[in-house]
Amino acid sequence: MNIIENINKKLVFDKDEICAGGENDIKEVIRISPVSLPEDYIEFLRQISGEDSYGPEFEVEDEGLSIWIWSAKVALENLEEFNNPNFVSNVWLFGNDLGDLVYFFGTGKDGFGLYRTSAGCLSFEHAEKISDTLTDFLVNGVGIDIATSL
Numbered sequence: 001m002n003i004i005e006n007i008n009k010k011l012v013f014d015k016d017e018i019c020a021g022g023e024n025d026i027k028e029v030i031r032i033s034p035v036s037l038p039e040d041y042i043e044f045l046r047q048i049s050g051e052d053s054y055g056p057e058f059e060v061e062d063e064g065l066s067i068w069i070w071s072a073k074v075a076l077e078n079l080e081e082f083n084n085p086n087f088v089s090n091v092w093l094f095g096n097d098l099g100d101l102v103y104f105f106g107t108g109k110d111g112f113g114l115y116r117t118s119a120g121c122l123s124f125e126h127a128e129k130i131s132d133t134l135t136d137f138l139v140n141g142v143g144i145d146i147a148t149s150l
Helices: 023-032 039-048 072-081 133-137 145-146
Strands: 057-060 065-071 094-097 103-108 111-118 128-131
Touching: 023 039, 023 072, 039 133, 065 145, 072 094, 094 111, 094 128, 128 133
Parallel strands: none
Antiparallel strands: 057 065, 065 094, 094 103, 103 111, 111 128
């Protein structure tokens, strides 16, 4: 399924900023990720990781909140920013809310899936599960209410 073409109606973004590509960066993401990355995420990266792409910023309609899902290149660059080896060695960080929350894949208290936690307190202890899959989140809207709550 093409996630970009089926984004949930609650999420608004600029389609002109989306470009496919970035296969070398995607291969590097797959190679270095400490967790097995879901196929829908890999396919999504192929849709958004073209040259000079930072990844889409989704505005949650009527909520005043943005969710930025990083392109493969930006995800790789952001690895160095988060200096908590015990946490980042067990998750793959893939986005943020343009504030203090980060989004990641990992296995927390509610099983494997998409989670969010404070960038200042990187731990599963404080993480909230958003959804099981990226498709559930971006297409089916599962967890948008969690992502928009503070």
